[in-house]
């Protein structure tokens with residue numbers, strides 16, 4: 544039973560999230576009991592007693608006011624900074640993390656690894672290596688949750704979200720959907736298998752292999768993306784070489800960093816953010832591509848940047 548209250552710590556986040564969590568619980572409990580206790584004590588101590596005259600005296604002390612403003616103020620900012628630093632690490636996956644795609648649908652998790660190996664519900668990962676999971680949903684709101692790693696994030700239809708973690712112990716851990724998503728919501732989960740890197744490599748070899756990047760390249764040609772994004776100077780669409788991770792200037796003058804979510808949106812709703820110097824003539828592909836297709840196309844576009852960076 545205790546393991547549900549104190550789940551196993553199996554990632555680098557677990558040992559950082561837990562101290563903060565326990566601190567907040569204990570701190571809040573102390574404040575709650577302290578204030579609640581004083582309220583009861585004062586209510587009894589200064590209750591109305593027949594015949595006793597207790598004039599209410601106004602008390603004003605600058606020193607007291609400052610003390611109870613400044614100390615909790617600093618404390619509050621310290622707690623905020625602690626949380627913000629942790630959140631910042633959680634929100635930004637390190638460079639070179641192993642990339643895995645996850646698509647949620649009622650009621651299963653479809654997983655695709657970098658070499659094309661697929662699995663459903665379960666998730667195999669190597670120990671001691673950062674893993675970045677890019678997620679989207681094919682239907683309703685889901686939520687990918689691995690308690691032992693202390694990572695959890697909404698999986699949103701029409702959008703990419705991501706989590707990352709580095710597992711510290713081999714073993715098997717539960718994963719859940721943590722957002723009520725229909726009748727079989729409670730069955731929407733599986734097991735995370737954390738393996739030695741050699742075992743993971745061996746496991747990866749066991750499946751059909753068209754990598755997301757290769758499928759993406761195929762789709763890029765088959766769906767005619769290449770006609771506008773040929774990379775030639777007079778092409779109708781921008782050159783996609785190196786676009787991932789770069790800062791794109793839009794026609795509105797705004798600048799955006801081209802992350803996975805921006806690439807996704809550029810394919811599904813191209814008119815929302817139009818690149819400076821181009822007309823909004825790219826058709827929307829939102830009715831023609833499955834979420835997995837988009838994942839593949841994004842993987843391919845990302846690979847164009849990796850190659851350029853390597854040159």
Ligand code: HEC
Pocket residue numbers: 763766767768769770771772779780781782783786791801806809810813814816817818821822823824825826828840844
């Ligand atoms: C009819 C020509 C055309 C086709 C076909 C087309 N695009 Fe585009 N694409 C454009 C134009 C023009 C822009 C720039 C204007 C904009 O942002 O909408 C663009 C922008 C983009 C961007 C954003 C680029 C940047 O520099 O920020 C991405 C990513 C993209 N397209 C991917 C695709 C993919 C993937 C396909 C195929 C599924 C595709 N495009 C098909 C014309 C096209």
Ligand SMILES: [Cu+2]
Pocket residue numbers: 647684685686720721722723724728731
């Ligand atoms: Cu769900």
